Amino acid sequence: MTASPFLEMKGITKRFPGVVALQEVDFACRLGSVHALVGENGAGKSTLIKVLGGVYQPDAGEIRLDGRAVQINHPDRAARLGISVIHQELNLIPAFTVAQNIFLGHEPRGPLGSVDRRRAEEEARRLLDLVGVEVDPDDLVSELSLAQKQMVEIARALSRDSKVIVMDEPTAALNGNEVRKLLELIRQLAQQGRGIIFISHRLEEVFEVSQEITVLRDGRVVATRPAAECSMELVVRLMTGKEHATFRIPGRRPPGKAILELRAFSSGRYFQGVNLCVREGEIVGLIGLEGQGQREVLRALSGALPITGGQVLVDGRPCKIAAPRDAIRSGLAFVPEERKSEGLCLVRDVLENIALPTLRERQLGGFVRRREERRVVRRLVEMLRIQPPSLAQRTHNLSGGNQQKVVIAKWLAARPRVLLFSEPTRGVDVGAKEEIYQLMRQVTDQGGGVLMVSGDLGEVMRLCDRVLVMFEGRVVKEFPGDRLERQALMAAQWGMMRPREEGAADVP
């Protein structure tokens, strides 16, 4: 083992108006290894790597690279020093091609100041192959799915051939298969002698891939340990001061009458002939591999995708859903997975964002009842533990996870009949996960229903009263909530749905 790590950050302090985001943080990363950075939402993970990437200037502290103190005053400087950062937010230009985005800021040079487009395209193709995503360098980024965009970001980080590669929640938008491929890639990169800094809320991934773990809490380092000496329970306790939970969260009332019923529900090529029903007090999970139509079912119900066939009944009454407005009116609230771009007005404060969809309820002769509004919103902010718990904070300044909570709060405020929830806890920390589960249960305990799509089987198994598996646009299997096993669910997702194979599924 080398004497001193390649990258060292010492005593890093960063203050924002009213918040100390980092307080004397020490962090180091060795070449040839993966160092995970974990912590609850708002702990300061992204801030730390923004300091490393030259996006923010620290108020105090120093960064050493290979023993030399360096000043990273611009992202370009970081790149030149061999540090590539994949930020938590997507940093792509939608109207540019994939190749242009990958080489943005360091385009291959041709004659007369031009971009050597052929070389950029060839290089881009190689990098895209390396990360294993099937997109063309000449495709526009706006035409890609969220997961593909994330892969393009990863390809971009590799394009500089950096010594240190930082990934801030790169797996949040990926499905199981893609995550596995990415972790494999990370291992390879480390083997090539690079240092990887990996941030994720999914602790399984963290343990699978990293050699060292640093836990941040409230802007301070709580511990840095070799991963081999940690258990998941320990890390969760360090992060939150609470125990790691795996038990089921049952509802308090037996399923009642059907609130949402779909009959032969279809949308073009996305899914066909879907029959399902959500009853009072029920959380129904809709799962499948990426692209089997489960997300589109929710999107069609929310009015974002055209419905081409079948019937939707809410409380037994047929509904016509042609636009989001219709869905809201029918009592369906949709929380999309791309919450930041689809669900927030970033320049407005927390209060306004949460209160917006339900303005009507609290108005009196054209005026908003402010006090009532503050009361409702404050309750939600406390319930979801949004940090900092200030109603006047611009949502732009919140950490990624806390932005998600704001979007969720906004739809909970609408007290919907059926909550349509896509990836309820993606990018949300362990503590807040439990809060969100509790909130979903509150919705059902009060006689509502939840229809959720999730790629996190652990969460599906803990929460759902019934699980439907989709494959190639159709529902192929249904599991009751007391018979949920990971192996069986996975087998069904892969399209192996004959009952005989269920038992055989746990044979490797």
Place this chain on the structure above:
Amino acid sequence: MKAKRPAVRVHSRGERFRRWLRRDPAVPIYLIVLVTLAVASLVAPTFRQPVNLVNVLVQSVALGLAGTAQTFAILAGDVDLTVGGIISLATVAAAKAMADTPQSMFLVSALILLGGGVLGLINGFIISRVKVESMIITLAINAALFGVALHFMPYPSGMVPYRFMTAVTGQVGGVPLPVLGWGIIVVASWYVLNRTRFGVHLRAVGADPEVAFRAGIKVERVKMAAHTATGLLAALAGLFLAARMGSGDATAGGTFGLDSMTATIAGGANFSSGVGNVTGTAAGAFLIVVLGNIFNQMGISTYYQTLFKGALLVMAVAGGAIRKRWQEKK
């Protein structure tokens, strides 16, 4: 088992054409220009006479140059309303300072271009470093520039040397020099904006300055360079206008700020997406002038022409937004 197919895709010519149709935001303006020319030729036989067509082209040059100038600013995410003021000031300076010797013509022209560039640089500095809204600050600076121009030349006067006029507005091989010059400027600007690293950075800054910054682009520098190009090209437009009018006029640039914006937006460029190109702007400028020409032939008052230009801007902005939404739907 699904074999992993290589990510190579071969693009046939037809595919490329369809891709261009779908992606180039200037396609609608090209079509509109073609339809307008066709209709005008049908209803007004005088319109399609070569003399008139060449005339319209020459008439379009000043606005075409101003539009090219504006395109740099707009693609960089700003707008530059000083284009009009710079044009006025350039005509005044040319009429006041130029003597009838080649040296003087050359020197004064160079100084005017330099002055335009410096004014643009100052705009860019204030916008990117002091971080003020470009629309507001350039509106204010533009007013100041008009004031200066009016101070030196309260009413149109002065003389641009005759030889300068003939040199600038002459012909080579039947092609009017201004049109040739405009063409060269458009091609050069197209190359800079669409093919160079600087151009890519400029459009990235316009699309999303934060993303550009994080990609290592020096956002302030790029913005200053963009505005410098705008100022320089605006001064060039002014110089050309002085040669055409034969004198200076402090109000000559009056409508160019808004018109250059109209031409650029109608040409498909967009404030915050990084798409758009100068060929679209050229078509936009040409359309504005052609329609003015047609209206003149029909005897429609300039008041209504102003009304019409406003309507065109509204339609261009709305059309761009609708097109964008339509593309996102797919």
